[in-house]
Amino acid sequence: MIKILLVDDHAVVRMGLNVLLNAVPDMEVVGEASEGDEGIKKALEKIPDIVLMDLSMPHGKDGLSATSELKKLLPETAILILTMHDDEAYLFRAIQAGASGCVLKSAPHQELIEAIRSVCSGNAYLHPAATKRLMDEYLGKLNQDGSDSYQLISDREKEVLTLVAKGYSNKEIAEKLIISVKTVESHKSNLMEKLQMKTRPELVSYALKKGLLGYGMQ
Known part of the structure; x- marks a missing residue:
């Protein structure tokens, strides 16, 4: 009962x-x-x-x-x-x-x-x-400027994003992180999907906005 x-x-x-x-x-x-x-x-x-x-x-x-x-x-x-x-x-x-x-x-x-x-x-x-409205509001926030999407990014993806913004190539990123080039490309693809971005300059701009270039791998 x-x-x-x-x-x-x-x-x-x-x-x-x-x-x-x-x-x-x-x-x-x-x-x-x-x-x-x-x-x-x-x-x-x-x-x-x-x-x-x-x-x-x-x-x-x-x-x-x-x-x-x-x-x-x-x-x-x-x-x-x-x-x-x-x-x-x-x-x-x-x-x-x-x-x-x-x-x-x-x-x-x-x-x-x-x-x-x-x-x-x-x-x-x-x-x-209520479920529909809450989902709509959540998705709307994600679509605004990607700020909330930052919480969806893994630590590894943040490392990749930082290195991309610093101008490293996929091969150089792979060597620094000791992963394959294919894995780097997968992380970049996931980043773009989560942040709803399509180009490298967008990723660089986002990284600057988030202050990621002030720290990270040298």
């Missing part, structure tokens, strides 16, 4: 979730709370597998603060945020606080049940629209 704790300031919402989830064969609601502090207390008593946490609770501790505190106290308990806010800012904040996912209160019942099972299995869950 998946043990679930409900934390929501609306009694009607808790009652509806109680009826819905207790009707699912492998789920059981083991407790309820109307605000964050009460939710933390109940979680410590019941040790649920999952906490369904309302994001906006005007009285007492809000969902984000409660999530952050609860994850420190019960790191093995997954927290699934219930929210009316279809907004990236809220999603990022919830994930940063330690939530395993977010489900809109307007979502179909079956989506909530699937989200609970997914999170209970150790996966993260975001409703489909």
Whole structure:
């Protein structure tokens, strides 16, 4: 059985979730709370597998603060945020606080049940629209100027990039790094794909921008 704790300031919402989830064969609601502090207390008593946490609770501790505190106290308990806010800012904040996912209160019942099972299995869950928006935003940042793409570059690729920017040929780079010319060409190809660049001058400009010519192999 998946043990679930409900934390929501609306009694009607808790009652509806109680009826819905207790009707699912492998789920059981083991407790309820109307605000964050009460939710933390109940979680410590019941040790649920999952906490369904309302994001906006005007009285007492809000969902984000409660999530952050609860994850420190019960790191093995997954927290699934219930929210009316279809907004990236809220999603990022919830994930940063330690939530395993977010489900809109307007979502179909079956989506909530699937989200609970997914999170209970150790996966993260975001409703489909949120997933698309987060991916679009991530890809958009990568396309801006390659600044975020720097995190995708391996240490070896950074060495190759530095030497390319210093004007070394593929053969010279291979000799310095004690690798084959073919491997150098592969690293350069990967660099260009990750940085979305097509020419050597673009790589040199990028290396200068990143300050790579101020250090590296001599």
